[in-house]
Amino acid sequence: MANQFTPETSDTELVRRAKAGELDAFEALTNRYEQRVFGLAMRMLRQEQDAEDVTQQTFLSVLENLEGFRGEASFSTWVLRIASHAALKIIRKRKGLNTVSLEEATEPSEDLNSIPHPEFIADWRQSPEHLVERNEVRRLLDDALTRLDEKHRLVFLLRDMEGLSIQETAAALELSEANVKVRLLRARLQLREELTRVLGDPARQLIQSHHHHE
Amino acid sequence: MKCEELLTLLNEYVDGTVDPAVCEEFEKHMAGCNPCQVVVDNIRQTITLFKDGQPYAMPMQFREKMHDTLRKKWKEKHPGQ
Numbered sequence A: 001m002a003n004q005f006t007p008e009t010s011d012t013e014l015v016r017r018a019k020a021g022e023l024d025a026f027e028a029l030t031n032r033y034e035q036r037v038f039g040l041a042m043r044m045l046r047q048e049q050d051a052e053d054v055t056q057q058t059f060l061s062v063l064e065n066l067e068g069f070r071g072e073a074s075f076s077t078w079v080l081r082i083a084s085h086a087a088l089k090i091i092r093k094r095k096g097l098n099t100v101s102l103e104e105a106t107e108p109s110e111d112l113n114s115i116p117h118p119e120f121i122a123d124w125r126q127s128p129e130h131l132v133e134r135n136e137v138r139r140l141l142d143d144a145l146t147r148l149d150e151k152h153r154l155v156f157l158l159r160d161m162e163g164l165s166i167q168e169t170a171a172a173l174e175l176s177e178a179n180v181k182v183r184l185l186r187a188r189l190q191l192r193e194e195l196t197r198v199l200g201d202p203a204r205q206l207i208q209s210h211h212h213h214e
Numbered sequence B: 001m002k003c004e005e006l007l008t009l010l011n012e013y014v015d016g017t018v019d020p021a022v023c024e025e026f027e028k029h030m031a032g033c034n035p036c037q038v039v040v041d042n043i044r045q046t047i048t049l050f051k052d053g054q055p056y057a058m059p060m061q062f063r064e065k066m067h068d069t070l071r072k073k074w075k076e077k078h079p080g081q
C-alpha cells in the first residue's frame, strides 16, 4: 500500500508500526518532526551546518533506539530530548567543555533574590497575533533571543518555544528543576523588558513603586 | 503580597501551576496594582509571540540527503524487508 498515514494517525500508532518494521511509519514520524528538530537546533546553535548535523543525528538515534522507547514520555518529547542533547554536545565542544555539565560550568548562585525588577512597563500597542506577521518584529525577536545569556536562552527555548514541561526541560539540559525555574524567570523578564521597550506604548507607561501595595 | 513577591511567583502564575491560595493573593494584588497587572500581560504576550514565531525552514537538499541516509540505515537494520 502507498502512504496510508494521515495527519490523524497518532504518533503512538506510527511508533507501533515503525517498531514492527514499517519503514513508511518511520518516515511519517520523521516528516512530522524534522522541521521542529531543525528549528530547535537552529535556535540553539545558530549555525545551519551544525543544525543539520543535529537533525540527522537525532533521527538516526531515533532509528537506533526506537525499540527501547517505551512511551513514558510522548514521542515528541523524546525526540526533542534527543535533539537537545545532541545540540548541547556541540555547544560544549565549542566551549571546550567536553566533560563538564552546563550546570557546573555556570555560577551556582542563581537565586530568586537577585531577580531584576521590571523597568519599562506599558501595554503593547498591538496584540501578538498582529505583531507576529511583521518582519521587523521577527528581527526584534531574534535579536532579543541573541542577547539572552545562553543558559537562559536554552531554558526559554525548550520550555516556552518548544512547550516542554519544567521537568522535561531539566532532563533535556541536565539541570535541576530549581535552576530551570530561575533561569526561565530571568529569560522571560529580560525578553519582556526588551520587547516592551519597542512594542509598548510610551504614552501608557506605568511606574512601579516598590514600597507600597502590601 | 508585595510586588517583589509577586515577581518570584510569576512563572507559576502564568503557567497555571500556582497553589490556589497563593493564586488568590496574587490576583488580589494585581487588582490593586496596575503595573504588576501589565507586567503579567506583557509576559504572556512575550511568550505567545515567541511561540507563534516563524520557524527556520530546513533546506530541501539537506532533507533529501537525510532521508536517503535514514532509508539506508533502516534497510541495514531490517534486512530482507
Ligand SMILES: [Zn+2]
Pocket (backbone or CB within 6 Å): A213, B002, B003, B006, B029, B033, B035, B036
Ligand atoms: Zn505590584
